Amino acid sequence: MRIAVLRPQVPFARGGAEIFTDELVDELLARGHDADLVSVPFKWYPGTRVLTQAFLWRLLDLEEADGRTIDLVVATKFPSYVVRHREKRVWLVHQFRQAYELDGTELGQYGPSPEERALRRRVQELDRVALGEATRLFATSTNVAGRLERSTGLRAEVLPHPPQRLAYRHEPSAGFVLSASRLDRAKRLDLLLEALALDETLEAVIASDGPDRERLEQLARSIGLDGRVRFEGRVDGERLAELYATCSSVYYAPVDEDFGMGPYEAFLSGKPVITTTDAGGPLDVVADRQTGLVVAPEAAAVAAAATWLREHDEDAAAFGIAGKALADEVTWDRAIARLLG
Amino acid sequence: MKVAYFSPMPPEASGIADYSVLLLPELGKRVELTVVKRGARRPPRGVELAVYHIGNNPDAHGWILDALRRAPGAVVLHDFVLHHLVAGVTIGRRNGHGYLDALEREHGVVGRLLGHGVLDKRLPPLWEVRPEEFPLAGEVLGLATGLLVHSRHVEGRAREAGYEGPIVRVPHPAWPEPDVEPAAIGGAPLIGSFGNVNSSKRIPQLLEAFARLRREHAEARLLLVGAVSPGFDLDRRLQRLGLDGAGVVHEGRVDERRLWELMTACDVHVSLRSPTMGETSGTAIRALTLGKPLVVTGVGWFAELPDAVALAVPPGDGEVEGLAAALRLLTEHPALRERMAAAARELARSEHDLTRVAERQAAAFELIAGGGAVADETLRDVTLAAASVGIAPGSVEASEIARRLSEVDLGG
Numbered sequence: 001m002r003i004a005v006l007r008p009q010v011p012f013a014r015g016g017a018e019i020f021t022d023e024l025v026d027e028l029l030a031r032g033h034d035a036d037l038v039s040v041p042f043k044w045y046p047g048t049r050v051l052t053q054a055f056l057w058r059l060l061d062l063e064e065a066d067g068r069t070i071d072l073v074v075a076t077k078f079p080s081y082v083v084r085h086r087e088k089r090v091w092l093v094h095q096f097r098q099a100y101e102l103d104g105t106e107l108g109q110y111g112p113s114p115e116e117r118a119l120r121r122r123v124q125e126l127d128r129v130a131l132g133e134a135t136r137l138f139a140t141s142t143n144v145a146g147r148l149e150r151s152t153g154l155r156a157e158v159l160p161h162p163p164q165r166l167a168y169r170h171e172p173s174a175g176f177v178l179s180a181s182r183l184d185r186a187k188r189l190d191l192l193l194e195a196l197a198l199d200e201t202l203e204a205v206i207a208s209d210g211p212d213r214e215r216l217e218q219l220a221r222s223i224g225l226d227g228r229v230r231f232e233g234r235v236d237g238e239r240l241a242e243l244y245a246t247c248s249s250v251y252y253a254p255v256d257e258d259f260g261m262g263p264y265e266a267f268l269s270g271k272p273v274i275t276t277t278d279a280g281g282p283l284d285v286v287a288d289r290q291t292g293l294v295v296a297p298e299a300a301a302v303a304a305a306a307t308w309l310r311e312h313d314e315d316a317a318a319f320g321i322a323g324k325a326l327a328d329e330v331t332w333d334r335a336i337a338r339l340l341g
Numbered sequence: 342m343k344v345a346y347f348s349p350m351p352p353e354a355s356g357i358a359d360y361s362v363l364l365l366p367e368l369g370k371r372v373e374l375t376v377v378k379r380g381a382r383r384p385p386r387g388v389e390l391a392v393y394h395i396g397n398n399p400d401a402h403g404w405i406l407d408a409l410r411r412a413p414g415a416v417v418l419h420d421f422v423l424h425h426l427v428a429g430v431t432i433g434r435r436n437g438h439g440y441l442d443a444l445e446r447e448h449g450v451v452g453r454l455l456g457h458g459v460l461d462k463r464l465p466p467l468w469e470v471r472p473e474e475f476p477l478a479g480e481v482l483g484l485a486t487g488l489l490v491h492s493r494h495v496e497g498r499a500r501e502a503g504y505e506g507p508i509v510r511v512p513h514p515a516w517p518e519p520d521v522e523p524a525a526i527g528g529a530p531l532i533g534s535f536g537n538v539n540s541s542k543r544i545p546q547l548l549e550a551f552a553r554l555r556r557e558h559a560e561a562r563l564l565l566v567g568a569v570s571p572g573f574d575l576d577r578r579l580q581r582l583g584l585d586g587a588g589v590v591h592e593g594r595v596d597e598r599r600l601w602e603l604m605t606a607c608d609v610h611v612s613l614r615s616p617t618m619g620e621t622s623g624t625a626i627r628a629l630t631l632g633k634p635l636v637v638t639g640v641g642w643f644a645e646l647p648d649a650v651a652l653a654v655p656p657g658d659g660e661v662e663g664l665a666a667a668l669r670l671l672t673e674h675p676a677l678r679e680r681m682a683a684a685a686r687e688l689a690r691s692e693h694d695l696t697r698v699a700e701r702q703a704a705a706f707e708l709i710a711g712g713g714a715v716a717d718e719t720l721r722d723v724t725l726a727a728a729s730v731g732i733a734p735g736s737v738e739a740s741e742i743a744r745r746l747s748e749v750d751l752g753g
Contacts, residue, residue: 048718051751055723058745082749114389117342118711121704122719122751129749153697 001340003028003035004062004073006080008042014234015182015210016261017077017093019164024074024091027332038062042079045109050096050123054079074339075134082130090134091339092144092156094258097186099123100151101256107186128152138339140259141281147258159338160284162330163264166237170270170320171245173313176203177274177306178247180240181262183210187254190219191276194299195306197223202306204251207243209234244269249309249316253297256280264330267291267323272316274305291323343373344706345384347408348394348417349401350376354594356623357396357419364514367699372706380404383412390710392489395481396420397618399429406430409484415709416485421498421619422476424468432460447479473616478502487709489702491621492642498619507712509705513621515630515693521598523606526590528562530672533607533633535600535624538591539570543613543638543656543664545578550664551589552582558672565591566603604628608678609671610635613664615656617641625651629689634681636667649684719751 005028007021021037028035040057044050062070062085075081077093098109099120110116131137131154139145139156148156181187189206193216196202206216206229213231220229235243244250250266253276263273263282273292275282288294293309295301309316346365349358361376368374375385381404384391391414396402406426409416431439437460444452452475458464467475482488482499487507490496496508532551538544544565551563563584569575569591579585595603604610610628614620617640625643628635629650637643639653646653652670654663671678691697723742724734732738746752 048715048722051715051719052722052726055719055746055749055751058749059742084745084748112342114342114707114711115714116711117707118715121707122712122715124704125708126749126751150697151700153691 001033001071002069003033003340004038004065004070005035006057006073006075006083007037007039008057008077008080009039010043011041016259019261020093020161021076023164023332024161027336031336038073040080044096044098048119050079050119051126054082054123054126057082058084060084072340078127079130081134082126084133086135088134089136089339090131090138090156091159091161092131092137092139092148094140094144095127095148095151096123097258099127100147102186105255107255124151128154136339142284143256143281144258157338158284159335160259160264160330161261161335162332163261163268163327164237166241166244166265166268168241168265168268169245173248173310173316174246175248175310176205176246177249177251178205178207178243178266178271179251180207180243180265181252181254181260182208183212183216185212186257187212188276188297189216191253191297191299191302192251193220193223193225193229195303196220196225196228198299199303199307200228202228202303202310204229205232205243205247206230207232207235207240241269244271247271249274249292249306251302251306252282252286253279253302254282257282263292263323264327267320267327270317270320270324272309272319272323274302274309276302285323285326289319291319291326293319342390342707342710343388344375345388345391345414346374346376346394347381347384347392347405348376349396349405350379353379353401355396355398355401357394357401359623360419360513361394363516363695364699364702367514367695368702371699371703377408382408384408384414390415390706392417392706393485394419395423395426396620397423397425399426399433402426403430403433406481409481413484413486415487415489415706416481417489418478418481418485418495418499419491419620421478421495422472422616423481423618424472424475424477425618427477427480428466428468443477443480444475447477448475472618476502487705487712489705492619492645494617494641494645495619507709509701509708511701511705512693512698513623513626514695514698515626515689517695518630519598519601519605521601521605524599524602526562526564526603526606528564528608529558529560530608530678531562531564531606532609532611532668533564533566533604534611534613535604535627536567536612536622537570538565538567538575539573541614541616542567543615543660544573544575546660546664547611547613548578548582548584548589549661550668552584553661553665554668554672555584555588557669561668561672562587563589564603564607565589566593566595566600568594601627604631604633607633609633609668611664611668612636612643613638613654614643615640617643626689626693629685629693632682632686632689634671634678634685636664636671647684647688650681650688716751720746 025035025037072087073085075090078096081090102108110120137156138159145156251274252262257280259281266273273286275286276297286292293305295305348361349355393409394417396419441456444456482504491513610633612625621642635651637651639655652667
């Protein structure tokens with residue numbers, strides 16, 4: 001089958017969605033399909049740019065390429081699903097969150113003027129129309145599916161996607177907390193740094209990059225973490241696998257996250273996850289005292305959880321093993337069979 | 342966003358007042374609402390959108406139409422046929438000329454001449470005998486900066502009437518299931534009809550159909566709840582059909598709690614209407630909440646109810662036979678009733694969910710208030726981009742772009 005995987009691309013940015021779509025193409029190719037990635041740059045500001053940039057997708061003609069029919073397109077996140085195709089499948093990573101649950105928060109984008117309110121609603125209407133055209137609609141987590149249904153009335157099948165390919169392994173803990181989340185505000189790294197400040201026996205490694213890095217490094221300095229947190233930036237797969245293998249726990253506590261591969265990657269390394277009660281998607285797989293610890297979104301609670309997991313090796317290992325059993329179920333074979341079924 | 346809300350409110354006996362009472366708490370979480378006092382002439386200062394609930398009853402909506410005339414805004418159009426409202430605010434205020442003008446504006450000289458006939462009492466009131474032909478919605482449509490409607494039927498009629506502004510379809514919200522015991526009224530099955538007892542609710546046809554059902558199912562019982570309209574002789578009709586014994590129970594207008602008790606007691610709800618003014622039935626929505634199978638007239642909003650929840654019978658020829666067949670089907674097939682009940686509950690929980698309806702209404706308000714500026718800016722950017730690569734207005738390429746914009750509702 002000839003399949004186009006659709007991905008909006010914020011130039012110079014790379015995160016979970018980029019890894020996911022790259023691997024989806026690889027996995028489709030590995031199963032004998034003729035697959036390719038179709039990417040269009042995306043900028044969502046100022047003003048109505050979010051709509052005009054989304055509209056670019058509508059002008060694409062993906063019915064065929066170079067004289068050969070494209071049988072199916074797989075759109076992933078806003079606004080790639082605005083595309084027009086007779087066999088449009090959507091594997092929804094996320095909608096444009098500023099128009100939904102982030103509205104009215106410090107992460108929101110739109111002010112109170114009638115024009116900005118209307119712009120937000122127009123994005124929602126665009127979703128309703130474009131997602132309503134999908135011949136099949138999947139969402140990467142219960143959180144994404146629930147938000148979609150609440151906002152548009154559309155129902156999606158939950159289809160988690162497998163984490164990135166790494167040489168996952170389990171090794172004895174070196175005692176540090178790992179975060180591999182992209183450094184932006186929604187990933188809530190502040191909470192981890194503040195937890196470290198409360199307990200001077202805690203150490204952390206942050207193995208990622210992002211627009212919030214400078215602020216977070218400044219915060220770490222200002223609250224006196226004195227080398228107990230190490231910002232390694234974006235690391236290669238080998239190093240990331242090593243960090244997963246040797247950490248005591250993985251911190252993954254974004255605000256109302258859509259999905260996030262962090263927990264799956266931790267589990268495949270046999271490590272427990274610390275998350276918060278308001279984290280959204282991760283709660284599909286992080287169950288308190290089963291596969292990790294789910295705590296209140298407060299620094300003291302995160303600190304206590306990290307300390308407890310570091311000091312209770314056997315429990316931490318048991319949580320990691322239980323998590324691995326869950327992660328092992330999420331395979332490309334199963335996901336692609338459902339996606340193309 | 343600051344919204345001025347013009348609507349009938351309790352203690353007015355109005356379905357739209359009930360609707361607003363249900364909706365306002367949820368809507369108030371999404372926009373800053375000022376519920377305008379009855380009789381207010383204008384929206385308060387500082388509001389960003391005035392929202393006018395317009396229905397066909399001049400007592401409930403005359404003052405709202407007056408305010409709309411002074412300050413145009415969004416209209417929640419509960420009925421498309423507004424002839425009774427227009428007659429009320431013209432003839433009812435001793436302004437026969439206003440009525441004639443309204444008829445002429447929308448129906449030309451013929452309309453004016455018919456109006457003279459009505460004023461001279463040479464013709465029966467058009468709002469009673471031919472309202473669908475003379476809806477008189479034009480003035481309201483002309484003043485509305487955007488429309489909220491409950492049905493495709495009203496949306497279609499507004500477009501047919503030439504309305505070009507934004508129309509947002511927002512379903513009627515469903516009430517939460519009440520904590521009441523069913524009223525103690527027997528019947529196997531008990532069939533309920535709620536609302537005024539008159540010809541436009543198709544009570545004559547219902548009584549005839551029910552009489553036929555009773556001949557085969559002596560345990561069936563019909564419950565009529567609502568005031569008998571002047572000139573409608575219910576007792577005589579019952580007598581003529583042999584239904585004046587135990588077969589039919591009538592209760593007049595009842596309070597909200599009693600209404601729910603009676604509705605809960607019924608196995609089947611009948612919600613008939615012809616002619617329709619384009620309205621949505623609050624009692625039919627209540628039936629969905631309670632999970633009751635419905636028999637409806639196949640007109641307007643009623644015809645849009647999914648087959649899974651309602652058996653629709655067209656008005657006119659064969660109507661009595663159709664109603665009798667529907668009642669017989671539901672009487673003889675309890676499993677069908679159960680399937681329809683489950684589908685009704687699901688529809689109330691999904692399409693008519695109160696929070697979802699409030700969210701969609703708030704979205705509609707925001708789109709009506711600021712959507713024009715958003716559409717203009719979007720179109721300007723697309724047009725400039727097209728022009729900068731030589732795509733001229735009116736060219737094939739420009740038409741293609743316009744078509745694609747329209748597909749995703751970005752066409753302005």
